[in-house]
Amino acid sequence: MSNDRHVPVMLQRCLDMLAPALERPGAVVVDCTLGLGGHSEALLKRFPEVRLVALDRDKEALRLSGERLAPYGDRATLVHAVYDELPEVLDRLGVPKADGVLFDLGVSSMQLDEADRGFAYAQDAPLDMRMDQSTGIGAAEVLNTYPPGELVRILRAYGEEKQAKRIVSAIVREREKEPFTTSARLVELIRDALPQAAKRTGGNPAKRTFQALRIEVNHELDSVERAIPAAVKALAVGGRVAVLSYQSLEDRIVKQVFAAGAATTAPPGLPVVPEKYQPRLKLLTRGAELPTEEEVAENRRAAPARLRGVERIREDVL
Secondary structure, eight states, rough: OOGGGGGGGGHHHHHHHHHHHHHHHHHHEEEEEOSSSSSHHHHHHHHHTTTEEEESSSSSHHHEEEEEEEEGGGGEEEEEGGGGGHHHHHHHTTOOOOEEEEEEEOOOOOHHHOGOOOOOSSSSBBBBOSSTTTOOOOHHHHHHSHHHHHHHHHHHHHHTTTTHHHHHHHHHHHHSOHHHHHHHHHHHHHHSSSHHHHSSSOOOOHHHHHHHHHHHHTHHHHHHHHHHHHHHHHHHEEEEEEEEEOOHHHHHHHHHHHHHHHHOOOOOSSSSGGGSSOSEEEESSOOBBBBOOHHHHHHHHOOOOOEEEEEEOOOOOO
């Protein structure tokens, strides 16, 4: 078990960004991606008055972080849910508005480290990749049953894989001989399918395909597209959202939602902008903030992280 699984990414920066909203009396913070509970524990420690609501779709993560957060008693409420279910969860708990919301959109280090989940391309494992193993279809079923055109679309859209056609041709040829069940066979197939030049760039050649499968299996981008606007909507005025993304597709969605909320919607040329057209959000980051070199040296998983934040400055006007 690697040590860096216990290091939450850009932890100090996330806490500082949320602090002005969480130092208010009776503040509620939502950790939408509980994982092993590193961010959650730090929030409870730094803000002794805050109430935490934490979501995860992975039952094993909930069990482990439940043990970790047990000393905080009823200040922490852990919920088995996907992060786009945030409004329903708050409603069920009778929480009208959140003061802080945190998303860490990376795959939990636990899922990468547990060999039998099939997320990692560095070790052989059953091709599953479901974050919630009680529902949906795994990666093997996607590889073995999706039409070739659909697989090409997934690898291009979610993995930004330029060699998608080559890889899919090899997958289709191989799955006819024998269905895929483990990750090592897929990694080997990708290595063999790629031209020499493509293997020399960007780390493990299987990385983009594995990312694409993981996003497809867990409907990640759909969830992000619903979750970020839902989080903004759930914020009290003065409340803040901080989002850590690890790939450009997710970061783009976050950027667009935040930029839209921070823009005026007034028709051009109005001398005075009426309240209903005023921006609802204030951007807390100029572009996306990146981890420091020291942090990347300490925790290699921080390398691709991008942090964006917003503060709600107005109610929605109906």
